[in-house]
Each structure stands twice: as structure tokens, then as C-alpha cells.
Amino acid sequence: MKIVTIVGSIRKDSLNKQLALTIQERYKELFDMELLDIQSLPFYNEDEENDPSQAVLEFKKKVADADAVLIITPEYNWSIPGVLKNAIDWMSRVDKVMIGKPVTLAGVAGGPMGTIRAQLHLRQILTGLQVNMMPPAGNEILIGLANSKFNSGRLTDEATLTFMDGVIGRFADFVSSSK
Ligand SMILES: Cc1cc2nc3c(=O)[nH]c(=O)nc-3n(C[C@H](O)[C@H](O)[C@H](O)COP(=O)(O)O)c2cc1C
Numbered sequence: 001m002k003i004v005t006i007v008g009s010i011r012k013d014s015l016n017k018q019l020a021l022t023i024q025e026r027y028k029e030l031f032d033m034e035l036l037d038i039q040s041l042p043f044y045n046e047d048e049e050n051d052p053s054q055a056v057l058e059f060k061k062k063v064a065d066a067d068a069v070l071i072i073t074p075e076y077n078w079s080i081p082g083v084l085k086n087a088i089d090w091m092s093r094v095d096k097v098m099i100g101k102p103v104t105l106a107g108v109a110g111g112p113m114g115t116i117r118a119q120l121h122l123r124q125i126l127t128g129l130q131v132n133m134m135p136p137a138g139n140e141i142l143i144g145l146a147n148s149k150f151n152s153g154r155l156t157d158e159a160t161l162t163f164m165d166g167v168i169g170r171f172a173d174f175v176s177s178s179k
Contacts, residue, residue, distance in 0.1 A: 003031045003067060004062050004070070005020050005023070005035050005069075006072070006087060007038070008038075008072065008080055009073070009083075018150055018153050018154055019072055019108050023168065026161070031175075034066075037055075041059060041087055042055070043086060052090070056090055060097050067179070068103065072105075072107060073107050078118070079118055080118050085125070088125060088126070098131050102134065102171075104171045104174075105119050105122060108143040132178055139167045139170060
């Protein structure tokens with residue numbers, strides 16, 4: 001199973017990227033996961049959407065070829081970061097690579113809310129892209145108070161990892177049954 005992951009933070013020491021790397025390593029028997037580069041995408045411009053840069057073409061091809069998409073994002077100002085919205089806007093146009101694609105979400109925040117407002121916004125945005133969203137009940141990876149849960153660049157909190165094992169296992173089943 002081939003999964004691509006989009007991280008909504010381009011910060012070098014991003015905790016959300018650290019979560020992506022934790023998932024990539026911990027579930028390598030379940031799926032082959034690639035982290036996509038959103039930093040090299042230009043600002044979305046409708047004038048360019050039919051003849052976009054190589055970075056856009058490569059990004060969209062990787063999404064199109066994947067069995068599923070995992071989006072891991074921080075919350076910025078009660079919503080999603082602009083860099084992530086930019087990537088979503090590219091994916092929403094022309095060849096519309098997200099239609100029918102199995103998707104699930106995760107997020108890390110320093111505060112107690114664990115990105116819930118960003119994830120609710122993101123679900124609303126992705127509805128417009130006609131994705132195949134994993135049902136959220138019992139499957140929301142919302143990691144708050146993150147500073148005590150990460151060590152040496154990885155998620156290390158045992159209770160959170162155990163919870164995530166269940167969600168990621170159910171996501172793999174969801175992707176398999178969507179084929
Ligand atoms: C512009 C900006 C807006 C933010 N807004 C929120 C917010 O609305 N809710 C929240 O929980 N954290 C907010 N934060 C804090 C982020 O959750 C925190 O910086 C987080 O570590 C960013 O994710 P990253 O480590 O993956 O870069 C904000 C941070 C920035 C830089």
C-alpha cells in the first residue's frame with residue numbers, strides 16, 4: 001500500500017513533521033509512505049493551472065499514484081496554514097487528483113486543543129474536493145500538549161502511540177476496502 005503524507009508545516013523542527021516521520025517508521029510493515037514537498041509549490045494561480053511548474057506536476061502525480069493521503073497539520077489561527085491550503089488548491093483543479101482518494105488527518109499542537117479547529121476546517125475544505133474521508137468517530141489523531149510527548153525528534157508518548165496504532169490500523173483497513 002502506497003501512502004503519501006502532506007505536512008502543513010514547513011518549519012525545520014516541525015512537530016507535525018516529527019509525527020509524520022514517527023508514522024513512517026512505526027508502520028513501515030503496513031505501508032510504504034512518502035512525505036511530499038509542499039515548500040517548492042508556487043502560489044496557486046489560475047492563469048498557470050493548465051501549464052504549471054514541474055514541482056506542481058510532480059506533486060500531483062505522486063498524489064494521483066498513491067492509494068491514500070495522510071494530512072498532518074498544525075493549527076494556525078483556528079484554521080489550517082496557508083502553505084497547506086495552497087497545496088490543496090493546486091490539487092483541486094484540472095486533473096483533480098483527490099477525487100475519491102482515501103484520506104485521514106492528524107495534527108500536533110503545543111496547546112491542549114490538539115488542532116481540533118484546524119481539522120474541522122480541513123474536513124470542510126476537503127468535502128469540496130470529493131475525497132473519501134475516513135469516518136472521524138474514534139479516529140481523530142489530535143495530539144495536544146506536545147512538548148511533553150516528543151523526544152529526540154519523534155513521538156514517544158506510549159499512550160498516544162498505542163491509540164495511534166488503532167487508528168492507523170483502521171485506516172489501512174479503510175484504504176484496502178476502498179479499492
Ligand atoms: C501563525 C501561527 C498561528 C498559530 N495559531 C494557533 C492556533 O490557532 N491554535 C493552536 O493550537 N496553536 C496555534 N499556533 C501554535 C502552533 O500550534 C505551534 O507553533 C505548532 O508547534 C506548529 O506546528 P509545527 O511544530 O509542526 O510547526 C500557531 C502558531 C503560529 C506560528
